Amino acid sequence: MDNWTNAKLCDVANLILGAFLFFSPWMFGFGAGAASQNAYIAGIVIAILAIAALAAFAVWEEWLNLIVGLWTLVAPWVLGFQGAKTAMTIHIVVGIAVAVLAAIELWIMSQNPPRLTASR
Template sequence: MWAQIINALLGIWLMASPAVFGFADDRTISNNAHIVGPVIASFGIIACWEATRVVRYYNLLPGAWLLLTPWVLGYDTTTAIVNDLVIGAAVIGLSLVKGKVSGTYGGGWSAIWKKDSLHATEARRQPRV
């Protein structure tokens, strides 16, 4: 869970960074931060809960995008390049951290289409009500 909280905070930091570092006037850099930041923060927050922990993988895409943006979008500010690269690498690393999952969820989301998952086998063992 802590890894996903840090990812959420990194997303919020990305949103705030153009104003903090003073490159808010560079529309390319700031627009990218203002679009990708809220996305990372949202996935991070949703992935805090055990039943939706799988959402942490959704942050791999915006994380990878941040590793490419300085070149794809042609950044010319060193601070912005370093900021995006560090956040991107950290978000990718932290989204791979599963963390503690203490509950059981009947086999999880894949159990909706897979046969004989935990919820189905458990239900068969239970007496009919």
């Protein structure tokens, strides 16, 4: 039961991080451009994956969250907005946090995989 709770806490944290990333262009004034577009798209994807994981856990959701987190981390250099310090910092911090939380959930599930049958 503790592992289930820890996994759900990671999903809730990812939901909050996704929402924060989505709203960060408005909160910090990124303006239009690659930084804000990436924040909107990556934020929505992270939030949707977190909601899906909260509804019904599947390992593929965590793998996708890990990929999106890593993408968010490297996006400032790939998309060329490393000059926008605030946008870059937010993307790096959220990307690291999402990737770490996804890795933790994958590790938790590898330690105690879900049972497909009832235990006696």
